[in-house]
Amino acid sequence: MTILRSFQCPYVEVATENILAAASKLDISVDLVEIQSRDELMEKSPTPYGIFSVIYKGQLISFHRLTVHSVYKKLQTLLEEPV
Structure with a gap:
């Protein structure tokens, strides 16, 4: 997973x-x-919202703040997907 961020x-x-x-x-x-x-x-940014982006398995999974629980659920779903 990659987090792209800028402290703006x-x-x-x-x-x-x-x-x-x-x-x-x-x-x-x-x-x-x-x-x-x-x-x-x-x-580098996959979105025009360049302050914060999270990429996993080639997918943009977030460009804004998420709770730990919502990130966990989203990642679990992506882990379960066939490659």
Whole structure:
């Protein structure tokens, strides 16, 4: 899983912590990518909402803050899908 984030919003840290907590429960490793510039955002972000994006198995699973429970449920569903 990859989290792309830029600290332009005070809720990015809480959003990241929720993703990390859910991923940890499911033993999913997470790469954090700190977006440092507009050019990097334009190159890497899968959405125009470039402050926060979560990608898993090639899918954008969130571009906003989710609770630990909702992230966990979403990830569980993706783990159960055939490859």
